[in-house]
Amino acid sequence: MNRFSLPSLGIGLGLRTTHYSHILEHRPNVDWFEILSENYMQTKGRPLTFLDKIAEMYPIAMHGVSLSIGSTDPLDRQYLSELKELRDRTQARWVSDHLCWTGVAGKNTHDLLPLPYTEESLKHVAARVRTVQDILGAPLALENPSTYVEFAGSTMTEWEFLSELAREADCALLVDVNNIFVSSYNHGFDPMDYVRALPFDRIVQMHVAGHTNHGTHIVDTHIGPVLEPVWQLLGEVYRRASAPSVLLEWDADIPSFEETHREALRAREFISEEAA
Amino acid sequence: MTDRLPSPVLDPNRDVGTERASATPARKHAHLKVAGAAQKSAVVPQTLSALERWMLGAIADAPPVDSEIDAILTPGPRLSAKDRLAVYQFGYRARLVECLADDYPIVARTLGEGAFEELAAEYIERHPSTAPSLNAFGRHMESFCRESGSRALGANSEFFAELARLEWALVETIHAEGAPPFDFQKLAKVPVEAWATARLVPSKTVRVLRFEYPVNAFFQARREDKEPAIPAESPTELAIYRVGFRIWRMDLTPAMTRVLEALLAEQPIGDALATIAVDESDPAALGEAERSVMVWFREWVEGGFFAGVTLAE
Numbered sequence: 001m002n003r004f005s006l007p008s009l010g011i012g013l014g015l016r017t018t019h020y021s022h023i024l025e026h027r028p029n030v031d032w033f034e035i036l037s038e039n040y041m042q043t044k045g046r047p048l049t050f051l052d053k054i055a056e057m058y059p060i061a062m063h064g065v066s067l068s069i070g071s072t073d074p075l076d077r078q079y080l081s082e083l084k085e086l087r088d089r090t091q092a093r094w095v096s097d098h099l100c101w102t103g104v105a106g107k108n109t110h111d112l113l114p115l116p117y118t119e120e121s122l123k124h125v126a127a128r129v130r131t132v133q134d135i136l137g138a139p140l141a142l143e144n145p146s147t148y149v150e151f152a153g154s155t156m157t158e159w160e161f162l163s164e165l166a167r168e169a170d171c172a173l174l175v176d177v178n179n180i181f182v183s184s185y186n187h188g189f190d191p192m193d194y195v196r197a198l199p200f201d202r203i204v205q206m207h208v209a210g211h212t213n214h215g216t217h218i219v220d221t222h223i224g225p226v227l228e229p230v231w232q233l234l235g236e237v238y239r240r241a242s243a244p245s246v247l248l249e250w251d252a253d254i255p256s257f258e259e260t261h262r263e264a265l266r267a268r269e270f271i272s273e274e275a276a
Numbered sequence: 277m278t279d280r281l282p283s284p285v286l287d288p289n290r291d292v293g294t295e296r297a298s299a300t301p302a303r304k305h306a307h308l309k310v311a312g313a314a315q316k317s318a319v320v321p322q323t324l325s326a327l328e329r330w331m332l333g334a335i336a337d338a339p340p341v342d343s344e345i346d347a348i349l350t351p352g353p354r355l356s357a358k359d360r361l362a363v364y365q366f367g368y369r370a371r372l373v374e375c376l377a378d379d380y381p382i383v384a385r386t387l388g389e390g391a392f393e394e395l396a397a398e399y400i401e402r403h404p405s406t407a408p409s410l411n412a413f414g415r416h417m418e419s420f421c422r423e424s425g426s427r428a429l430g431a432n433s434e435f436f437a438e439l440a441r442l443e444w445a446l447v448e449t450i451h452a453e454g455a456p457p458f459d460f461q462k463l464a465k466v467p468v469e470a471w472a473t474a475r476l477v478p479s480k481t482v483r484v485l486r487f488e489y490p491v492n493a494f495f496q497a498r499r500e501d502k503e504p505a506i507p508a509e510s511p512t513e514l515a516i517y518r519v520g521f522r523i524w525r526m527d528l529t530p531a532m533t534r535v536l537e538a539l540l541a542e543q544p545i546g547d548a549l550a551t552i553a554v555d556e557s558d559p560a561a562l563g564e565a566e567r568s569v570m571v572w573f574r575e576w577v578e579g580g581f582f583a584g585v586t587l588a589e
Contacts (some may be wrong), residue, residue, distance in 0.1 A: 044453035066408035
């Protein structure tokens with residue numbers, strides 16, 4: 001069990017609109033679903049109606065892309081209030097978002113922008129994570145991002161920053177091993193250096209996904225099946241952690257529900273005792 | 277009185293909706309370009325706040341000069357700092373263009389990829405997102421088409437404004453709060469003497485739109501992969517509504533539109549019916565009107581146009 005006593009939900013799928021009808025009609029045997037929080041905000045209509053029905057049948061966790069925990073704009077209290085309302089409505093087991101910022105000066109790029117890894121950033125983000133956790137009344141799980149630039153002013157590695165942040169803010173972690181792989185390729189580090197430095201008792205969830213290799217760089221597209229090195233990283237982290245919940249993200253050119261689920265269940269090959 | 281009930285059309289492609297929040301844009305945008313660097317002297321931001329503002333400007337506005345990028349960002353194993361930054365510059369616009377293309381698929385298809393991306397890029401510059409969710413990002417498209425003078429629209433800005441209005445109404449209907457089904461039998465139980473002063477409570481999942489162009493016919497043809505020409509002006513009316521998870525479009529006649537608009541404005545039913553303006557000295561016309569109204573009412577109630585009925589005190 002992780003230090004937050006958050007449950008191990010098993011192997012889940014990112015809930016996507018193209019699968020709504022299949023799920024409601026066939027009630028497939030899936031351990032849990034992760035929802036993209038913002039898809040169910042600023043709406044009172046059909047998305048919420050679908051979600052209500054699915055949340056009645058499956059455990060849900062919420063995953064956001066607009067918390068903007070690293071932004072120097074004030075925290076958006078209205079957003080946090082709606083986030084909490086959605087969490088209560090779905091009985092989500094936890095809420096996660098990314099170690100990033102998405103905008104500043106009131107503008108939202110809807111991208112997961114990287115932070116410089118400095119003491120200033122660390123202090124700033126840790127204080128905001130604590131505030132968010134106070135508002136939610138629950139631990140926030142922060143996900144390591146995939147990044148395409150690094151700042152000359154950074155004074156520590158991402159894994160050092162993430163570990164120190166988790167300790168300072170006492171937050172949970174969502175470890176995306178595809179993001180580790182993508183960033184390791186883009187920045188030229190050994191992904192196992194990242195893995196070995198993680199605070200394993202804080203890992204409550206893991207992500208796997210496909211990506212697109214352009215030769216010069218990899219983009220975290222969430223397209224296609226998970227590549228072998230990413231599966232291997234899943235096993236490396238999973239075996240060191242305390243049975244974190246595992247989730248497949250597939251966001252573009254999404255295949256049938258069955259095919260997506262089959263891909264997610266490949267995780268079993270890498271997290272079982274025999275795989276060790 | 278010859279108005280018949282038109283057959284409503286289901287919007288199959290709006291059956292499940294589209295993804296909104298996502299970490300990465302999926303659509304390929306061959307036409308998207310990153311603007312050239314503005315000529316200015318290099319300034320290295322010293323605080324997190326200044327750095328974020330620099331990066332936002334670098335992504336969403338004018339790219340900085342190379343020396344500034346090299347002072348702030350490091351090169352990677354295979355890409356220069358400038359090329360690494362370009363991944364974000366491209367991603368920013370691609371993500372928002374993708375969102376607009378999801379909301380306005382027929383506008384996009386009619387304009388073609390290049391012209392739509394030009395329009396979308398101008399829109400993004402004029403109306404950058406300021407909300408956590410992208411659900412309402414495209415809400416200004418109708419007025420933008422009408423007022424921006426975008427070259428992408430040619431001489432058809434008014435038509436595209438109306439087409440955008442139709443498509444945005446579909447989005448609004450998806451996100452509108454539904455009401456419990458209103459039982460037609462309850463309406464039948466309203467005493468005859470109370471009908472004239474009773475008012476119907478409008479549902480939030482219905483929209484009535486008046487157009488100067490036959491926009492719905494054009495929209496439907498495009499949906500069927502036909503390639504109609506931009507039509508000439510010819511006033512039309514349309515109802516868009518949601519039943520359960522499904523979105524429907526129903527052409528309206530002028531008389532239906534007048535009655536429905538009055539009912540949705542919560543005018544007394546008697547006043548709404550008076551808008552039909554039938555010749556009361558003609559018994560045949562009166563009888564036809566009464567029959568038509570009952571058919572309309574049943575369709576509208578079953579279509580979830582109303583959430584209830586209130587009787588006058």
